[in-house]
Amino acid sequence: MxxxxxxxxxxxxxxxxxxxxxxxxxxxxxxxxxxxxxxxxxxxxxxxxxxxxxxxxxxxxxxxxxxxxxxxxxLATDAIVLRPASLYQVAYAAYEIGNKHLPLFFEEDCLLLPFEAPVYRQLQAAGFEPLTQKRKLLHPLRTTVLPHTHPGENRESFFSKILKLTAPSND
The missing domain is CATH 2.60.260.20 (Urease metallochaperone UreE, N-terminal domain)
Structure with missing residues (x-):
């Protein structure tokens, strides 16, 4: 199907x-x-x-x-769970995680990211108290801007055009 x-x-x-x-x-x-x-x-x-x-x-x-x-x-996965104690910790954690281009999720006043041992150790070294839990990563923080176009431009991506050309026709 x-x-x-x-x-x-x-x-x-x-x-x-x-x-x-x-x-x-x-x-x-x-x-x-x-x-x-x-x-x-x-x-x-x-x-x-x-x-x-x-x-x-x-x-x-x-x-x-x-x-x-x-x-x-x-599905639930191994995740690093951070419960920042201050706005400074939120900003610092978001900056450090974003600087590594890692996916970041938010749920119940916690920052979540997929578990990686080096990141876990780095967060500990930075003074955080990260936890490791099985969690569903459901609410991503979208930190990148989606591709945009200007007036009069075709909004279809190059990838989408290739997929349409290679897809079987329903005629």
Whole structure:
């Protein structure tokens, strides 16, 4: 089954008693444009997102028929958890993590990032008290600006154009 767009999120999607089939994804797979995976029930799924910035989130609905709904399940992973004690610590941690171009997440007054031992040790050396926990990395802090265009320019990326040229036609 090929999926080209999200249909919504379970929070607002009417499931009408249909079975929910979870598609388990690692946190870093939620930003992939092309991905081949299996749902919890074993259905083969191919994600093929041609649009820019298609970020999948927990409980996004990818497919629905009369009997079943395929829904994103973001898996828990080993994470560094920081609970900064002051605004200075927030700024310092965000600067240091951003300077390394590491993904940063925010949840329940905590900064979260995927576990890496050198980063953990560096945060300890900087005076933080990082914790290691299994967490779902659900709320990324988007620290980069998405590609932008100017008036009159085509908003389609070079990558999207290549995908459309190589995709089989539905004619």
């Amino acid at each position: 090929v999926i080209k767009e999200k249909l919504g999120n379970l929070a607002t999607f009417r499931d009408e008693g249909r079975a929910i089939d979870r598609l388990p994804l690692e946190w870093y797979e939620t930003r992939k444009r092309i991905l081949h995976k299996r749902t919890g029930s074993g259905k083969e799924i191919t994600l093929k997102f041609l649009a820019e910035a298609q970020y999948l989130q927990q409980d996004d609905v990818l497919y629905a028929d009369e009997k079943c709904i395929v829904v994103v399940e973001v």
